[in-house]
Amino acid sequence: MYEDQTYEALLERMLDRVPQGLDKREGSIIYDALAPAAAELAQMYIELDVNHNLVFADTAAGEYLERSIAWSGIRRRPASQAQLQGSFYREDGTLLELPVGSRFSLELMNYTAVEKLSPGIYRLQSEQSGAIGNRYFGALLPVNYIAGLARGEITALLIPGEDAESDEALRQRYYASARRPATSGNKYHYMEWAVQVEGVGGARVFPLWNGPKTVKVVVVDAAKLPASALLVSKVQQYIDPLPGRGEGQAPVGAVVTVAAAAGKNIPITAKVILDPGYTLQQVQEQFKQTLEKYRKEQALNAAYVSHSVLGALLLAVEGVLDYRELQLGGVAGNVTLTEEEVPLFGSVVLEV
Structure with a gap:
């Protein structure tokens, strides 16, 4: 200016x-x-x-972005702690009961047992906030002595931890709220309620999915993967704990069903021509990182995975001169997704 x-x-x-x-x-x-x-x-x-x-939402950053959109009631999401499942065993291999509050370590992280899920199975909470708590799986070491404990391990990620919301993510959430007002229990209101639950990364709403006054809310976690049963339960309790009673956020009479999105595994194979000085492993790792970013952008937003888009992403990888025989799930074409499916790129194999 x-x-x-x-x-x-x-x-x-x-x-x-x-x-x-x-x-x-x-x-x-x-x-x-x-x-x-x-x-x-x-x-x-x-x-x-x-x-x-710094005064306007489209150019503000940090604290000034928060202040410029404060009137809307939207706040930056703080970093959250990862919730994981831990199993604990005696010497003879049977599951062991342990005190809630017991602490364990795994590499650089500490975890606390906060809830008993079933005999010998506990919900563990990372003591450090952020996505770093999602990374570690394997054998746990007790911080303090626990009688009878022979082995403990983390077996599943229940609710991913999140880093503090970035400026761009906060800005996009503000834009979405302004462009699609959530009011009076409309479709966007259910989406807003769902993402208010810690650990939810996105939601899609299906009005009248099972008759009058029924609403289905499909959710993914912070990593844009199908939500765990624990996260689904938390969202259900927040929106509509007693169907139709209006005890949660949903209005009286609305019967809400919360479900996890379904993951559709799409193996990817292709043959590539490499630039001199690049290895196939380097290119494959970069392509996987690119696919992960694309997967998160498309979760619950796309009706199909585009063959041409993935080809362009592969060609944009540093070290790739050209490619051929790109296949998604064994076919050289687009892969259709249902409204409740999110893409998963579990297997990525590149050859020369």
């Missing part, structure tokens, strides 16, 4: 105001007196431009 207010432009305007006949050359008393003021004014315009952008 103030790009033209440069040091040179300001100094020239200031010098133009000096009466003709006075020495205004560089090094003169007048020039040396005005130059520092022009430099300070130029810096002021730079800061004014920055501060001007």
